[in-house]
Structure formats: C-alpha cells, structure tokens
Amino acid sequence: xxxxxxxxxxxxxxxxxxxxxxxxxxxxxxxxxxxxxxxxxxxxxxxxxxxxxxxxxxxxxxxxxxxxxxxxxxxxxxxxxxxxxxxxxxxxxxxxxxxxxxxxxxxxxxxxxxxxxxxxxxxxxxxxxxxxxxxxxxxxxxxxxxxxxxxxxxxxxxxxxxxxxxxxxxxxxxxxxxxxxxxxxxxxxxxxxxxxxxxxxxxxxxxxxxxxxxxxxxxxxxxxxxxxxxxxxxxxxxxxxxxxxxxxxxxxxxxxxxxxxxxxxxxxxxxxxxxxxxxxxxxxxxxxxxxxxxxxxxxxxxxxxxxxxxxxxxxxxxxxxxxxxxxxxxxxxxxxxxxxxxxxxxxxxxxxxxxxxxxxxxxxxxxxxxxxxxxxxxxxxxxxxx
Numbered sequence: 001x002x003x004x005x006x007x008x009x010x011x012x013x014x015x016x017x018x019x020x021x022x023x024x025x026x027x028x029x030x031x032x033x034x035x036x037x038x039x040x041x042x043x044x045x046x047x048x049x050x051x052x053x054x055x056x057x058x059x060x061x062x063x064x065x066x067x068x069x070x071x072x073x074x075x076x077x078x079x080x081x082x083x084x085x086x087x088x089x090x091x092x093x094x095x096x097x098x099x100x101x102x103x104x105x106x107x108x109x110x111x112x113x114x115x116x117x118x119x120x121x122x123x124x125x126x127x128x129x130x131x132x133x134x135x136x137x138x139x140x141x142x143x144x145x146x147x148x149x150x151x152x153x154x155x156x157x158x159x160x161x162x163x164x165x166x167x168x169x170x171x172x173x174x175x176x177x178x179x180x181x182x183x184x185x186x187x188x189x190x191x192x193x194x195x196x197x198x199x200x201x202x203x204x205x206x207x208x209x210x211x212x213x214x215x216x217x218x219x220x221x222x223x224x225x226x227x228x229x230x231x232x233x234x235x236x237x238x239x240x241x242x243x244x245x246x247x248x249x250x251x252x253x254x255x256x257x258x259x260x261x262x263x264x265x266x267x268x269x270x271x272x273x274x275x276x277x278x279x280x281x282x283x284x285x286x287x288x289x290x291x292x293x294x295x296x297x298x299x300x301x302x303x304x305x306x307x308x309x310x311x312x313x314x315x316x317x318x319x320x321x322x323x324x325x326x327x328x329x330x331x332x333x334x335x336x337x338x339x340x341x342x343x344x345x346x347x348x349x350x351x352x353x354x355x356x357x358x359x360x361x362x363x364x365x366x367x368x369x370x371x372x373x374x375x376x377x378x379x380x381x382x383x384x385x386x
Contacts, residue, residue, distance in 0.1 A: 001199055001201075001234035001235070001238050002232070003173065003201075004115035004116075004170060004171070005028065005031065006028070006031055006079060006080055006081040006115075006133070007032075007079045007080055008031065008032045008033075008034060008080045008081070009024060009028065009031050009032070009034070009080075009081050009083065010034050010035075010036060010080060010081070010083070011033060011034070011035050011036070011082075011083045011084075012035075012037075012038050012082070012083065012084040012085065012137075013035055013036065013037050014038065014085060015083050015085060015137040018083075018137035018138065018139070019139065019176065019180060020135060020136075020137045020175050020176070020177070021083060021137060023174065023176040024081075024083065024174055024175060027173060027174040027176075028174055074127075074128065074131045074307065075307070077113070077131035077132050077133065078114070078115055078117065078131070078133045079133075080132070080133060081133050081134075081135065081171075082132050082134045082135070083134075083135050083137050084134055084135075084136060084137065085136060085137055085138045086109070086136035086138060086141070086142075089145065090108050090109060090110070090136075090141065090142040090145050090146070091106060091107070091108050091142075091145055091146060091149060091160070092106070092107060092109075093105075093106055093107075105159055105160075106159065106160045106161070107160070107161050107162070107163075107164040108142060108146065108160055108161075109136075109162075109165055109166070110135070110136055110139065110142060110162055110166070110177055110181075111133075111134060111135045111165075111166040111171065111175075111177075112127065112130070112132070112133070112134040112165050112166060113127055113131060113132065113133045113134065113165065113166060114133075114165075114166050114167045114170060115133060115167070115170050115171065115232065116167060116170060116198060116199075116231065116232040116233050117232050118198075118229060118230045118231065118233070119228075119229040119230075119231070119304055119307070119308040119311040119313060120229060120259060120294060120296065120300075120304065122296070122297075122300060123165060124300060124303045124304070124307065125297060125299050125300040125303055127165065128303070135171060135175055135177075139177065139180050139181065142181070143180075143181065143184050146160070146184075146185075146188075146191075147188075150188050150191055153190070154189075154190055155190070156190060157190050157191070158190060158191040158192070159191075159192050159194065160185075160191055160193050160194065161194040161195075161196055162181075162193070162194070162195055162196070163194070163195070163196030163197065167196075167197050167198060167199060168194075168195040168196050168197050169197040169199050169201045169202065169204075169205075169216075170197065170198070170199045170201060171201075172201050172204045173201050173203065173204065176204060177204075178195065178204040178205050178208070179204050179208065181193070182205065182210060182214055183208060185213055185214060186209060186210050186211040186213045186214060187211070187213075188213060191213060192213060192214070192215055192287070193213060193214045193215070194214075194216075194217055194254060195214065195215070195216050195217070196217045196218070196219065196254070197216070197217070197218060197219070198218065198219050198230060198233040198234060198239070199233065199234050199239075199242075200238040200239060200241065200242035201242075202242045202245055202246050205246060205251065206245065206246075206249045207249070208249075209250065210250055210251050210252075214251055214252070215251065215253065215254045215287045215288075216243070216246045216251045216252075216253060216254070217254030217255060217256060217287075217288075218239045218242075218243055218253075218254075218255055218256070219256045219258065220236070220239070220255050220257050220273055220277070221236075221257070221260075221261065221273070222236065222266075222269035222270060222272070222273050223235065223236045223269075224263075224269060225261050225269075228311065228312075229261075229308075229311055229313060236273065236276070240276060240277065240280045240281075241280075243255075243277075243280065243281050244281055247281050247282060247285050252285055252286070252287045253281060253285060253286045253287065254286065254287050254288050254289070254290075255277060255286065255290075256289070256290045256292075256356070257270070257273075257289070257290065257291050257292070257340060258290055258291065258292035258356050259292055259293055259294035259295065260291060260292065260293045260294065260336055260340070261293075261294055261313065262293070262294075262316065262328055262332060262336065263312070266336075270339075270340060271339075271343045274340070274343040274344055274347065275343070275347065277347075278347035278348060283348035283351055284348075286351050287352070288351070288352040288353070288354060289344060289351060289352070289353050289354075290353070290354050290355070290356045291336075291337050291340050291341075291353065291354075291356065292355065292356035292357055292358070293327055293328050293333050293336060294313060294318075294327070294328070295321075295325045295326060295327045295357065296314075296318075296325060296326050297324060297325055297326070298320075301314050301326065316328070317329070322359075323357075325357075330361075330362060333358070333362060334362060334365045334366055337355065337358075337362070337366045338365075338366055341353055341366060341367070
C-alpha cells in the first residue's frame with residue numbers, strides 16, 4: 001500500500017503539547033506546517049484565524065480554510081491534515097439505520113474523514129459540508145470519557161469501534177493513535193475495542209499486548225472491486241498479510257464484507273476471498289464476520305456519479321428501502337448472503353456471522369431467525385469476541 005502523505009499540516013494553537021503533534025512532527029518532518037489561532041468553538045474544530053500576507057487576521061471556519069485551499073473539492077480537502085482539539089463527546093451509540101437490526105455498537109471518533117477515497121464512501125455525503133481531514137489531539141480526554149462510561153456500567157459488555165467516520169489505522173504511522181489507546185482498552189474488563197481498516201498499517205500494533213480486548217478487522221472485497229472502487233487502499237494480499245501479522249501478535253480478527261457488490265462473476269470472486277482468508281489466518285481466532293450489500297442514499301448516488309464518472313456502481317438496479325437507502329432487491333440480497341454464509345461455514349463452522357443494516361425479514365430468510373433486539377445481537381457478538 002502506498003502511504004498517504006499530506007500536502008500540509010494545519011495545527012490549531014494549543015495542540016503543540018500533545019503526543020499526536022509530536023508523533024506527526026517526528027514522522028513527517030518534511031511536510032509544511034501552518035499554525036492557526038482558535039477564535040471560537042465548534043464540535044468539529046472551532047473557528048480559526050488565518051494570517052493574511054499583510055499580517056492581518058481573517059476569521060474563518062475550519063471548512064472555509066480548507067475550501068479556500070481546495071476550491072471546495074471533497075477530494076482536495078483530504079490532502080491536508082488538520083490537528084485540532086475535539087470539543088464535544090468522543091463516545092456515542094452507533095446511529096444504525098431505521099427499521100434495520102442494529103448490533104448495539106458504540107463508536108469513538110478520534111478523527112474525521114479518511115485519506116482513502118472509495119467511490120461508494122458515505123462520508124462524501126455525510127461530511128460534504130465539513131470535508132477537512134482532521135485528527136483530534138486530546139486523546140487523554142477520549143480515554144477519560146471512555147473510563148467514566150466503562151466504570152459507570154461495569155456489568156455491561158461494550159463493543160466499541162473507531163472506524164465510523166475515518167479509517168482506524170490509515171493515519172496510524174504518523175499519529176501513533178494505536179500505541180496510546182490499545183494499552184488502555186486492553187486493561188478494561190468489560191470492553192472489546194475494534195480497529196477497522198482497509199490499510200496494512202499495523203506496525204504500531206505489533207509489540208503491544210491486547211489481552212484479548214482488541215479486535216483488528218478488515219473491510220474485504222475481491223481485488224477487482226478494490227481496483228475499481230477502493231482507491232488508495234491496501235490490496236487484498238496486503239490486507240491478508242497484515243491480518244496474519246496481527247494474529248501472530250496476539251490480536252483477534254474481524255472481517256467485514258461490506259459493501260458486497262453484485263456484478264458478473266461475483267460468486268467466484270467472493271468465494272475465493274473467503275477461501276483465502278481461512279488459508280491465511282486461524283479462523284478460531286476470528287471474532288466475527290459481517291455481511292452487508294451496497295447501500296446508498298439518492299444524494300450519495302448523485303455524488304458518486306459526479307466524483308467517479310467511470311464507476312459502474314451508481315448504474316446498478318436498486319430499490320428504496322424504509323430507511324431511505326437504496327439496496328439491491330431483497331431476493332438478490334438474500335441469495336448473496338446465503339451463498340456467503342455457505343462458503344464461510346465450509347471453512348469456519350462456528351464463526352459468528354451477522355448482517356449489517358438489514359431487516360428482521362432478511363435475517364430470518366438467511367439464518368432462520370432474527371435477533372429479538374439490538375441488545376441480544378450486541379451481547380452475542382461481544383461474547384463471541386472474548
């Protein structure tokens with residue numbers, strides 16, 4: 001995988017004392033650095049004062065600063081890196097999708113946006129008005145907030161992920177986030193931390209002791225899909241090699257076939273990926289696999305056409321579901337899931353498989369049952385993970 005290197009690092013004053021800042025400067029001494037003064041507050045980084053050529057200050061939001069340099073282009077905004085303090089709460093419940101079975105997942109946002117550029121990425125719509133690639137410097141506040149939550153509910157088993165609005169590891173070679181949080185979460189008796197990625201940036205994890213409390217997981221697709229639609233990500237071979245290295249270092253693993261893409265020959269391609277996973281790693285150390293088909297809002301579909309005119313994904317036939325998202329017809333989804341479950345069961349008879357953002361009806365057609373509630377599914381996944 002070709003490492004991402006930002007064109008510029010923009011630092012909000014007050015972040016210079018953080019470990020994240022020091023890690024950035026040590027890892028990227030060649031990247032131009034610019035400081036900006038905070039003059040207000042916002043949940044996503046505040047209002048910044050950018051010095052002009054004549055020395056005067058012009059108050060601008062973070063988004064204005066990046067839009068001025070990237071002409072408001074979502075892809076251009078990803079090429080610069082903003083280090084700022086997060087002013088809101090780090091931890092929250094995964095929003096899920098209305099009318100679909102939720103897995104009772106919690107998310108912690110240590111960054112916003114992703115240096116990779118997948119054609120189907122929902123962040124193109126979700127962060128359209130706030131596209132700056134941001135890393136939050138106050139990791140100590142993140143861990144304090146997590147400690148308070150975990151201590152307050154000692155009998156609840158939490159499953160917490162960091163990959164909701166960024167990739168968990170793509171920036172890790174520069175910011176060293178994993179080295180800060182893995183030892184903390186590894187000491188907690190009632191949590192599983194999931195680091196989800198499409199990268200092979202796992203060097204920062206090796207040598208740490210996860211104590212069965214950290215799952216490193218990969219979003220998986222056949223190499224033709226990676227080549228066409230997952231720009232800037234690690235190849236399938238690189239992901240599998242990184243997974244094996246993590247497993248050999250004591251981590252449990254997860255794999256997410258999400259989104260699954262239907263195209264001529266998809267069956268052979270996905271079956272081979274499943275077989276390659278079980279040929280590379282010990283399936284008994286896999287905590288879970290998830291399945292979910294391509295889904296998008298009408299607005300995201302328009303954005304995909306504009307940003308990736310050569311992608312075939314926006315041209316596929318889909319139907320609007322109750323949560324306002326477009327998916328393949330239900331019979332096709334059920335067929336895809338059933339085949340995937342069959343291939344998985346051949347190599348891993350008892351590994352936990354679940355569906356992401358699917359209705360109870362689809363669950364019943366695929367597995368013969370549906371979780372009665374999000375708590376039931378969440379508890380099942382956490383128990384399988386330990």
